[in-house]
Amino acid sequence: MNATTLSNAVTNDSTVKANTESLLSPRFYKTNYDALDRINVDPVREEWDEMMEAFERDENRDHFRQEVDFENDVKEMSDSLYKEFLDFLISSITAEYSGCVLYQEIRDRSNNPDIKQLMAYMTRDEARHAGFLNKSLNNFGVAVDLGFLKRAKKYKYFKPKYIYYATYLSEKIGYARYITIFRHLERNPDKRFHPIFKWFESWCNDEYRHGEAFALIMKSNPHLLSGLNKLWVRFFLLAVYATMYVRDHTRPELYEALGMDPTEFDLRVFDITSEISKQIFPLTLDVDNPKFKKGLDRLSKINVEIAKTKKQKGMMPFMRRMGLSVLASKEFVKLYFIPVVKNELPDRVTVAPSW
Ligand SMILES: [Fe+2]
Ligand SMILES: [Fe+2]
Numbered sequence: 001m002n003a004t005t006l007s008n009a010v011t012n013d014s015t016v017k018a019n020t021e022s023l024l025s026p027r028f029y030k031t032n033y034d035a036l037d038r039i040n041v042d043p044v045r046e047e048w049d050e051m052m053e054a055f056e057r058d059e060n061r062d063h064f065r066q067e068v069d070f071e072n073d074v075k076e077m078s079d080s081l082y083k084e085f086l087d088f089l090i091s092s093i094t095a096e097y098s099g100c101v102l103y104q105e106i107r108d109r110s111n112n113p114d115i116k117q118l119m120a121y122m123t124r125d126e127a128r129h130a131g132f133l134n135k136s137l138n139n140f141g142v143a144v145d146l147g148f149l150k151r152a153k154k155y156k157y158f159k160p161k162y163i164y165y166a167t168y169l170s171e172k173i174g175y176a177r178y179i180t181i182f183r184h185l186e187r188n189p190d191k192r193f194h195p196i197f198k199w200f201e202s203w204c205n206d207e208y209r210h211g212e213a214f215a216l217i218m219k220s221n222p223h224l225l226s227g228l229n230k231l232w233v234r235f236f237l238l239a240v241y242a243t244m245y246v247r248d249h250t251r252p253e254l255y256e257a258l259g260m261d262p263t264e265f266d267l268r269v270f271d272i273t274s275e276i277s278k279q280i281f282p283l284t285l286d287v288d289n290p291k292f293k294k295g296l297d298r299l300s301k302i303n304v305e306i307a308k309t310k311k312q313k314g315m316m317p318f319m320r321r322m323g324l325s326v327l328a329s330k331e332f333v334k335l336y337f338i339p340v341v342k343n344e345l346p347d348r349v350t351v352a353p354s355w
Contacts, residue, residue, distance in 0.1 A: 028098045028153045033109040035160045041114050043220045047350050048114065051212055055121035063202040064128045070139040073195040077257070084254040085194070086137075090144060091247075093133040095170070097146050098153075099210075100126035102163075118213050125206045132203075136196050161224050164214050165236040168280070169273070171211035173240055176272035178204035179355045184260060191259040208353045215280040219349045225282050237277070237285050238336055241270055242299060249300040250307070267293070272355055279351050283340040295335040302328045 041048045077085065100123055107119035130146065137144060158166065182200040185192045192198070218224045225233065248255070248262045255262045270287040277284060286292060306324045309317040 028150075028155045029102050029158045029163060030105065030155045031102075031158050031160050031163050033106060036106055036110055036115050037112045039112060039115055039217055039220065041216060041220045044216045044349065047348065048216055051209065051216065051350065052117065052121075054209060055118070058121075058124075060125075060202045060206055063199065064132050068135060068139075068195050070136075070195065074139070075193040077193065078253070081193075081253045081257050084251045085257075086140065086142065088251065088254060089133055089137055089140075089196075090142075093130050093137065093144055093146075094149065095174075096126050096130040096133060097149060099167070099170075100130055101150055102167075122210050122213065125210065129203060129206065132199065133196075136194070161229070161232070162236070164218050164224060165233060166240070168211055168214035168218065169236055169240045169277070171207045171214065172276050173244060173269060173273045175204040175208040175211065175353065176269045176276070176355070177244075178207065179353070180265060180268050180272065181258065181260075183355070184258065188259050191257065193257055205353060211276070212350050215349050218280050225280065225345070230282055233281050234283060234285070234336065234340060237281070237283075238332070241273075241285065241287075242296060242332065242335065244269065245296045246300050246303045250303070263293075276351070278343050279346065279349050282343055282345060284343055286338055286341050289338055291338055292335065295331055295338070299328060299331045299335070302331065 103119045103122040103126060107116055107123055110116045110119065134144060134146070178200040181197060182204070185197050223229065245266050248266055252262065255265065267287065270285075274284040274287060302324050306321055306328070309321040309324065
């Protein structure tokens with residue numbers, strides 16, 4: 001299917017809206033905004049100010065203003081690849097926009113000048129990421145109504161500390177994913193079937209910096225990284241890794257088109273993310289333990305079976321789905337109890353991205 005035919009495969013506005021909840025797995029969050037006012041970044045002031053200067057310089061400013069050559073740079077796609085790629089774009093725009101809405105909300109409600117300034121920069125970045133994805137979607141004749149998403153999507157309440165763990169990880173794993181794809185396509189330019197991948201390098205540097213901000217916030221609140229909170233760090237690491245692994249294994253066509261193996265790709269992303277997260281987390285998951293990969297593979301298979309039952313109607317598929325969900329929870333718990341690797345925190349938190 002070429003770009004023109006794709007444009008003809010117009011998904012009208014209301015269809016996209018209707019599909020929103022099932023297609024868009026990334027969630028929208030709200031939190032306790034008063035608690036964010038109590039953050040004091042003085043213990044990391046020097047690093048904080050350096051980071052703020054980098055946000056202010058904004059070396060990626062012009063990057064997202066460049067024109068995309070949709071006409072000549074989008075390669076032919078099979079229907080199944082198109083479907084997976086579209087799903088990838090839509091779930092990416094939701095994740096970007098979800099970050100944008102959360103940061104904007106904190107910016108507007110916060111009375112803490114450091115947090116307000118940080119959130120203004122991050123809102124700016126996520127808005128341009130979402131806008132850029134929207135351009136790519138528009139080229140396919142698909143319109144995601146972001147205003148509608150903001151109003152209609154269900155918001156999940158997360159305690160501030162959960163926001164720090166989850167957002168830190170999603171920013172860093174986002175960096176690891178984008179840079180791994182970008183480097184792979186540098187070596188295999190013939191596999192770059194869409195121009196959006198050319199933007200990934202500068203894009204992921206934005207995400208990397210967002211992660212640095214949350215690392216500094218956690219460092220200035222050391223109780224978030226000790227005692228029982230270590231169990232939460234462990235939980236979020238596993239939840240983020242497992243979600244990515246399971247989701248990537250539902251997109252075989254996309255990875256085949258890129259010339260990548262989703263398992264190898266995910267293991268590489270785990271390695272990079274674990275290496276980065278040593279800047280702030282007192283532990284990493286033992287991703288090299290063979291039990292870890294085996295557990296994720298089982299979880300992935302269960303997910304495929306669950307998806308099949310969702311397409312069937314009646315009591316039997318429903319009962320089967322319940323049983324499979326229990327199995328998935330058991331696998332998750334087994335993965336959780338694989339011993340972790342302890343990590344000694346460095347004095348300086350921020351690290352330059354070097355992957
Ligand atoms: Fe982003
Ligand atoms: Fe981000």
